[in-house]
Amino acid sequence: MATSDRLQLKVADLHCEARDVMVLELRASDGAALPPFTPGAHLELYLPGNLIRHYSLCNDSVERDRYCVGVGLARDSRGGSRYVHQNLRVGSTLATSTPRNNFPLELQADEYVFIAGGIGITPIMSMIRACESRHRNWRLYYCARNRQRTAFYEELRSLAPERDDPRLHFHFDDEQDGRYFDAAAVLAGTAPTAHIYTCGPEPLMRAVEAATATHPQDRVHFEWFTAAAVDTAGDRPFTIKLASSGATYEVPPGRSILDVLEDHDLGVPYSCREGLCATCRTGVISGIPDHRDSVLTAAERASNREMMICVSRAQSEVLELEL
Structure with missing residues (x-):
């Protein structure tokens, strides 16, 4: 059913929940139990045309036999929600990630x-x-x-x-x-x-x-839903240092840390490239990040221990990363 953190699931049911809102029920083809999830989690759906879209799980997190995701048809759809609404049918197969949670429920709250x-x-x-x-x-x-x-x-x-x-x-x-x-x-x-x-x-x-x-x-x-607009007019170059090798690379304005790593065949897992999914979350050893993601909490940003290298930059001249 799964390869590493990727699943192959079938559409067991789909129905219109409201105008322009579709709910998909996804199950393992062999009926096997699915990896657990916690309230607030989402799946990445890997769609034709190299589209990766993130949809939240809306069913009860105690369920292990299915995942249910709600998909709204975006008026300015870039292809993802339109594909789900127009092309998926019961019996269709979908590649998805395992559940990920950047919006966890604090279960001990009153x-x-x-x-x-x-x-x-x-x-x-x-x-x-x-x-x-x-x-x-x-x-x-x-x-x-x-x-x-x-x-x-x-x-x-x-x-x-x-x-x-x-x-x-x-x-x-x-x-x-x-x-x-x-x-x-x-x-x-x-x-x-x-x-x-x-x-x-x-x-x-x-x-x-x-x-x-x-x-x-x-x-x-x-x-x-979407990344916040960022003023990039004042962006300046900075240097990243990789802790594993000691290699250093300059990150110029207009390019991300992720872009520069890819230029040097240093692949890092990523998905959204917008600072929304946390797939590229990377540890920071020294230096001060310029956080531009929409995932980290205020406390996490203040600690400067992690950053999203697809969008965030540096306030300091050098960032040493756990790479």
């Missing part, structure tokens, strides 16, 4: 606040299922353009069937007379011990980021 925008509900569904099975307190604020585009609506309603259940809140753009989701008002008074998890489009993420500026940062968690 209270959780989830904020989802659109297809950003997918990792949060797995988290809510974990909270339910552990009898933990949770609240969900789910933003969507309209009810027709609201994935898992019926299932969420079954978890909180009362209309005034304080755990479940929907914000439908077309029913709000132009009013945006007010993250600051929603999060005002949130206990400092609560863990806040947000996944959705950038405007929503930025609003939550601003609203949680005074919340303990080790309790605020984000899963970004």
Whole structure:
């Protein structure tokens, strides 16, 4: 079934969960148990044309017989979501990674606040299922353009069937007379011990980021769809040193550390090249990185022990890496 960290899975089922949202159920062809995953994890799907796309697992993490991923059809699709929606059928085979988790749920927390925008509900569904099975307190604020585009609506309603259940809140753009989701008002008074998890489009993420500026940062968690824009006008060259060989290479403006390593036939595993997936996570021995990824927490960035070499650069003249 698997070669190293790659799986060959079959599409056992697929269905339309909401307008432009498809859920795929993936299983091993031989019925074997799949590698375990934790709430918030995702799979890489390896699609034709050398496309690699990341989709969050939305089923219960205790399940070992299947993976379920939700795929929203992007309006500006670069081919990945369009291929899934238009070409996959029951019985199709897919190459995937084993599950990876850059958005893990803190299982020991007493209270959780989830904020989802659109297809950003997918990792949060797995988290809510974990909270339910552990009898933990949770609240969900789910933003969507309209009810027709609201994935898992019926299932969420079954978890909180009362209309005034304080755990479940929907914000439908077309029913709000132009009013945006007010993250600051929603999060005002949130206990400092609560863990806040947000996944959705950038405007929503930025609003939550601003609203949680005074919340303990080790309790605020984000899963970004796309990499944040970075001003590269002031980029300057720097040198990397490889600890294993002592070799040094210059990284000029406009090129990444990963690019330079590839120029010298020094392959490092990577996937997104956008600082979103953490496949190229690399240890830092000395020097100060200029972190430009969307994965590391504030504490991890401050420690300067790791960096994503597909996008991040250096503040110091030299970086020595665990390569």
